[in-house]
Amino acid sequence: MKREDRKYYELDELKEKAPKLFGVPTGTKLDEMFWKVDFEGGRPVKKPLGGIPYLSIINLTGIPDSGKSLLAEQFALHQANQGYKVLFVTVESPANFLYTSLKTKSLYLGLDFERISSNIIVVDASENAELREDPRALMDTMAYAIKEKQTNNVIIDSITGLYEHKEMMARQIVRQFFNFLKKWRQTSIFVSQKRSAQGAETAEAAGGLAVAHIVDGSIVLDKKLIESRWEMSTYKLPIGSVIRTIRIDGCRLTGHDTRTWVFNISEGGTIEIVSPLEDLVRGGGDGGNR
Amino acid sequence: MEVIDKAVRDIDIDAMAEQVFQESINILGGLRKLIEYRNLTWLPSLAEAAYAVVMKEELMKTHKEIAFDLGLAPQTVQNILRADAKEVERFIKGEIEKVDEHKAGGIAKLAYERVKREKRITLKEGELEVLGVDWAIRVLMRLRGMDFPIKKEQLCDRIGGIVIKGKPFKTIVDEMKPLLGSPAEVLKEIKRIVG
Ligand SMILES: Nc1ncnc2c1ncn2[C@@H]1O[C@H](COP(=O)(O)OP(=O)(O)OP(=O)(O)O)[C@@H](O)[C@H]1O
Numbered sequence A: 001m002k003r004e005d006r007k008y009y010e011l012d013e014l015k016e017k018a019p020k021l022f023g024v025p026t027g028t029k030l031d032e033m034f035w036k037v038d039f040e041g042g043r044p045v046k047k048p049l050g051g052i053p054y055l056s057i058i059n060l061t062g063i064p065d066s067g068k069s070l071l072a073e074q075f076a077l078h079q080a081n082q083g084y085k086v087l088f089v090t091v092e093s094p095a096n097f098l099y100t101s102l103k104t105k106s107l108y109l110g111l112d113f114e115r116i117s118s119n120i121i122v123v124d125a126s127e128n129a130e131l132r133e134d135p136r137a138l139m140d141t142m143a144y145a146i147k148e149k150q151t152n153n154v155i156i157d158s159i160t161g162l163y164e165h166k167e168m169m170a171r172q173i174v175r176q177f178f179n180f181l182k183k184w185r186q187t188s189i190f191v192s193q194k195r196s197a198q199g200a201e202t203a204e205a206a207g208g209l210a211v212a213h214i215v216d217g218s219i220v221l222d223k224k225l226i227e228s229r230w231e232m233s234t235y236k237l238p239i240g241s242v243i244r245t246i247r248i249d250g251c252r253l254t255g256h257d258t259r260t261w262v263f264n265i266s267e268g269g270t271i272e273i274v275s276p277l278e279d280l281v282r283g284g285g286d287g288g289n290r
Numbered sequence B: 001m002e003v004i005d006k007a008v009r010d011i012d013i014d015a016m017a018e019q020v021f022q023e024s025i026n027i028l029g030g031l032r033k034l035i036e037y038r039n040l041t042w043l044p045s046l047a048e049a050a051y052a053v054v055m056k057e058e059l060m061k062t063h064k065e066i067a068f069d070l071g072l073a074p075q076t077v078q079n080i081l082r083a084d085a086k087e088v089e090r091f092i093k094g095e096i097e098k099v100d101e102h103k104a105g106g107i108a109k110l111a112y113e114r115v116k117r118e119k120r121i122t123l124k125e126g127e128l129e130v131l132g133v134d135w136a137i138r139v140l141m142r143l144r145g146m147d148f149p150i151k152k153e154q155l156c157d158r159i160g161g162i163v164i165k166g167k168p169f170k171t172i173v174d175e176m177k178p179l180l181g182s183p184a185e186v187l188k189e190i191k192r193i194v195g
């Protein structure tokens, strides 16, 4: 049998095949929330990975308006700014909106947008039914872009938009894109939308079921309106304000922080992860005062 | 920021043009007919026309772009692309005596439609070259549209009647392996058996 045909490997042989483990930076604190374990003087030492795992496909999920697109765009900007090539597949928002959004953020962050935009190639499926409805056509088009631009990273915002009205196909479609991106060796982010009715902030509850089990890991974003006195005192926030959270909900490839973190959205539309939610709740006050 | 907002097909233009070329020959009654009627000189223009039609239809290229890519006069390409396939078809069938259209262009268009309509058979580069085209093309034409892999018995329905290098296919099939994965594999097996 030829070597490539084999389905089983000796563990030893896999050593050369296994990709090196390192982080692809997002430009947010997320980069420190994934980690790896190194051995120093025989003792295990936990070290930040510095980004999402190289060649992983990460599901970025959350209810509408929770900041998924902002985070995905920030990742694209950060990568492009470092000189890496990014393919951004926009399914919901037309390319000209994406352009404005990227430009604004890049100005806010003081980055060189000219350089960044030359490193980003966009496939706009938002207004093209063929690209949105026919996975084959979209994958052929992405393959073209990946080859032409020699991209390293791919973002699909959103994968949910590719199986609207055909939820039964969700698993199959997600699996196809997953395999496709593995084949092309792209570190990738799938944005997926969780209906707010689906409640709980787990990835499984998201649109969700299809995506979470297939991808290498999930990041869940959430937002919550402060509506009661009890919440005011718990979160130490005025009534009517919004608390936004982010959490790594699982990753097969590396260790990671499991806490829920609080983040803010800056005026420039960038994401700033502040502190673990538990610190906010614990820090100062006794939470009583009802 | 480069934006792609239409589907780009990752197609193999060469493979497709070759198929259209083969189908064009088929429409004219096969290579043998071309030889008998001393019409082999048509082959170059059929090849050009096959490329021109495929590039127009699959890559949406203009006649000027195609002319540039193929090193032809723009007028030639325009004649190919404007050829009235229906008229040319009537001419081939002998329904009309002469036709003013670009004949190869019309034939390539007919061939392209057939290739698109029927299930395509794709052969990898170089797979045909060792085979001596005449019988290979006849076999391929008959395999068109079949779903692979197939059992060798299924082949008899389609190509049972033909004789290859003096051997009836019915006897060739006995020596073939039971399961065939692709049209190319069928050809290779036949080649192995008839030598
Ligand atoms: N420049 C900005 N300044 C402040 N807030 C912003 C800015 N840009 C966007 N926002 C807010 O960020 C929030 C998150 O937006 P985002 O588009 O990332 O949501 P999303 O999770 O992708 O939602 P959807 O599922 O609808 O696509 C929105 O409420 C939006 O109003």
Ligand SMILES: [Mg+2]
Binding pocket: A068, A069, A070, A092, A157
């Ligand atoms: Mg969004």
